[in-house]
Amino acid sequence: MKKINVTTSATMFDDFSQLSSDDQLLMNKAIEARKKAYAPYSKFNVGVALLLGNGEIILGNNQENAAYPSGMCAERVAIWKAGSEYPNMKVKKIAITAASETSTVNKPVGPCGACRQTLSEYEINQKEPIEIIFMGEVGKIVKTESLLSLLPFSFDSSYL
Numbered sequence: 001m002k003k004i005n006v007t008t009s010a011t012m013f014d015d016f017s018q019l020s021s022d023d024q025l026l027m028n029k030a031i032e033a034r035k036k037a038y039a040p041y042s043k044f045n046v047g048v049a050l051l052l053g054n055g056e057i058i059l060g061n062n063q064e065n066a067a068y069p070s071g072m073c074a075e076r077v078a079i080w081k082a083g084s085e086y087p088n089m090k091v092k093k094i095a096i097t098a099a100s101e102t103s104t105v106n107k108p109v110g111p112c113g114a115c116r117q118t119l120s121e122y123e124i125n126q127k128e129p130i131e132i133i134f135m136g137e138v139g140k141i142v143k144t145e146s147l148l149s150l151l152p153f154s155f156d157s158s159y160l
Contacts, residue, residue: 008149013141023095023133023143029057030095037061037074043101046074046109050082053090058082075115079122090126094119094147096134105136116151123147124156 013019019027026049034047041064050058060078064071075096082091098109110132111119123130129146148154 006152011143026095033059033061046098048074048078049095051093093131099137106139108142
């Protein structure tokens with residue numbers, strides 16, 4: 001038996017003003033998308049903006065349903081929209097933001113496990129990292145250089 005250590009790194013920004021102008025633009029688009037989320041049950045609104053290799057920005061937001069498992073996270077809405085509209089275009093960056101109608105979200109909200117798995121397939125297939133930037137409504141912001149840094153030991157098609 002051998003114990004291994006898995007590490008990851010991220011950059012933490014104290015506030016929005018510390019982001020590059022390009023990252024601020026992308027996050028502002030994610031905030032716009034968040035404001036259009038359909039979340040009448042959880043009251044937890046998530047918005048996403050994807051920057052594609054051709055410069056296009058694709059937006060997504062969470063879409064809930066009274067039959068709870070039938071809803072969809074913002075990240076998967078956006079990545080599948082990008083995949084359907086631009087099937088061979090690489091994803092460069094993803095900005096994610098979340099806000100609640102019942103309290104202030106003041107810490108970074110990263111993608112859920114199912115979204116990490118879905119996004120990882122795009123990163124693996126395109127053979128280039130996808131930067132992930134995520135925040136709550138206010139407060140600190142996290143940026144990683146690769147989605148796979150959020151999902152060590154990921155599952156991919158090589159297992160099939």
